[in-house]
Structures are given as C-alpha cells and as structure tokens.
Amino acid sequence: MGKLYVVSIGPGGLEYMTIKALDVIKKSDVIVGYTKYIELIGDLIKDKIVFSTGMHGEIERCKKALELSKDNTVSIISTGDAGIYGMAGLILELKKDEDVEIIPGVTASSSAASILGAPLMHDNCNISLSDLMTPYEIIKKRVEFAAKGDFVISLYNPRSKGRPNYLMECINIIKNYRKGDTPAAVVKNALRNEQKYKIFTLDTFDDFGVDMLSIVIIGNSLSFVKNGEFITPRGYNINRKG
Template identity: 70%
Template sequence: MGKLYVIGIGPGGLEHMTVKALKAIEESEVIVGYSKYIEFIKPLVVDKELYSTGMKGEEKRCREALAISRDKIVSIISTGDSGIYGMAGLILEMRKDEEVEVIPGVTASSAAASVVGAPLMHDNCNISLSDLMTPYEDIKNRVELAAKGDFIISLYNPKSMGRPHYLSECMDIIGKHRRGNTPVAVVKNALREGQKKTLFTIDDFDDSIVDMFSIVIVGNSKSYIKDGKFITPRGYKLEK
C-alpha cells in the first residue's frame, strides 16, 4: 500500500525545511514536482525516482502523484507551504481513496518577513496578484477590503511581464487607506540564493525592482521602521 505526502519545502534552502518534511522525502520512493522546485532539494533526491513537469503542469503532476501513490510512497512538493498556493488543495479535490498526508512549510510571506524584521505581528493576509485562477476584479476587491480593514498585506506573484500594471494599481488602492509613510518591504528570493531586500514607504515605493520572485509586504496603520527593521506592534503596553 502506498502513500502520498503533500510537502511544503519552504523558501528553497534545505535548512529552512521542517524535520517532518525531510523525513517524508527520505521515506519516499518517488518525488513529484515542478522541475525548478526539485532542483532546490536535489541533494535529497539523488537516489529517488523523479517525475517533473514545467510551469502550469499542476493538474498533470497531481494526477500522476495520486496514481503512483497507490503502489509506492510518493512526495509531491511545493515551495513555501503546500496549503498556501501549493498542491494540497488540488490533491484533496482530486483524491479518491488514496492515503494523503499534508506537511506544511514556511510560506513566502513568513520567509520575507523574517528578512526585514517583524512586520506580520498583527492581523495580516496574503493576496496573490496572479489572475490565472482569480479574476482581476476579485483581486482588486480583496485588496480594497484588506486595506480598509487595516490588515498587513503580503502580495504574492506581484508582477509579471503579462500584467505589469497590477501591482501599481493595487498599491494605489492600498494608498487610499494608508498614510504615505507606511512601510513597504520588497524581498526577492527570501531565504535562498540571490536574496535582496529593499524598504520603502507608500509615498516613495518603486515597483520597477519587483518581479515574480519577490514578495511585497505593506504595513498597517501602526507599522514603522526602527533601526532598519520593519516592525508592526502587537499592542503590548511597553514602559518608556
């Protein structure tokens, strides 16, 4: 009898994977994933059977992983957390009677936040600006409501060649509900090779440095910068 692990491998560096994820990959006979993500864990899978596809092959990967897991122990991998823009939901939607276990990982917003300080210390949300699965009008509505609600907002998939203006438009929406000095962080390749971080405010934000490997974090009304660190207070009554 086989089994399917749905694993979030975190940002991409092996040191940021959970012990549970490492053990599941070690136990697995077959590893399924997007080819670039398999490269992130290459030292762990040298003796494994590999099944990979290119970008946008999610449904095919999930179908193959489920089929193989009837007879073998399989891991299907996502970067970040498998249940946040990862493979967990699709696997569970497609599952019939296969044994499936979801193993979480460090999601991109948490990884990026750790690089710039502690911006996510209060109520926060993740919003993807990719319209491949969600109509852009729905995305803008969610951004508007999150901004109105004073949520810290982490923007995933913020900018691509096919939709170069979505980020600036959504930042304009947020700007209607935030002060101009609200901190904004851009973190590229968080916790993996090529990491870069830049701090802005809403007033001086420059989206030209943003790409699909970036996460954009916009603070709430209480967020501020202290000694180069992006902080959102939780609300503790600190003595002066």
C-alpha cells in the same frame, strides 16, 4: 497500499525545511514536482524516481502523484507551504481513496518577514496578484477590503511581464486607506541565494525589479521602521522611547 505526502519544502534551502519534511522525502520512493523546485532538493533525491513537469503542469503532476501513490510512497513537493498557493488543495480535490498526508512548511510571507524584521505581528493576510486563477476585478476588491480593514498585506506573485501594472494599481488602492509614510517592503529570493530587499513607504514605493520571485509586504496603520527594521506592534504596553 502506498502513501502520498504533500510536502512543503519552505523557501528552498534545506536548512529551512522541517525535520518531518526531510524525513518523508528520504523515505519516499517517488518524488513529484515542478522542475525548478525539484532542482532545489536535488541533493536529497539522487536515488529516487522523479516525475516533473514545467509551468502550468499542476493538474498533470497531481494526477500522476495520486496514481503512483497506490503502490508507492510518494512525495509531491511545493515551495513555501503546500497549503498556501501550493498543491495541497488540488490533491484533495482530485483524490478518491488514496492515503494523503500534508506536511506544513515556511511560507513566502513568513520568510520575507523574517528578513525585514517583524511586519506580520498583528492581523495580516496574503493576496496573490496572479489573475490565472482569479479575475483581476476580484483581486482588486480583496486588496481594497484588506486595506480598509487595516490588515498588514502580503502580496504574492506581485508582478510579471504579462501583468506589469497590477502591483502599482494595487498600491494606489491601498494608499486610499493608509498614510503615505506607511512602510512597504519588497523581498526578492527570500532566504535563497541572491536575496535582496528594500523598505520603502507607500509614497516612495518603486516596483522596478519586482517579479514573481518577490514578496511585497505593506504595513498597517501602526507599522513603523526602527533602526532599519520593519515592525508592526502587537499592542504590548511598552515605552518605545526607552
């Protein structure tokens, strides 16, 4: 019997993959993944059998990975963490008696946070603004509840050509519960080539250039910016003036 690994490859650079992820990819016979993600690990899989599909091919990929894993060692890859908007859940929903192991990785919000400073140091949540899987009314409700609960909020899939207004609409929802000087940042291509980031406030926030390769992080009521670094205090009793 074969084995299926659901492998998290992190933000895309090999240096940010876990040792375990590198190890299981190297020992796999077959690699399955979204075409663009396959390209990110091209140097690792030159001698592998590769099955890839384009956008919206998730079910096909997962079914193929499970089928191939009956007689082979297979890795199906996800960027970030496969258990956060990745392939882990779908694989587990579809599997029957296949041997499946999930390999964790660095998710997009963690990658973006490391560039900005330490914005996720207290209670935080991830919300995707993509309405392909979740109705937009539910998304807005989740954004409102997260804002009301004073969570630091990481917005995945914040803006696309088909959803040009969702991000600013959600920013305006959050502004009902946060002060205008609350830090809000955009990171594009986190820990990849062409990485860019900018720290705003809620009052100055600008969604120009924000796309599906971006993560938006909004601070809580205690978040602040110090020397260009976005910080959410954990609550340690320190003298910040010292």
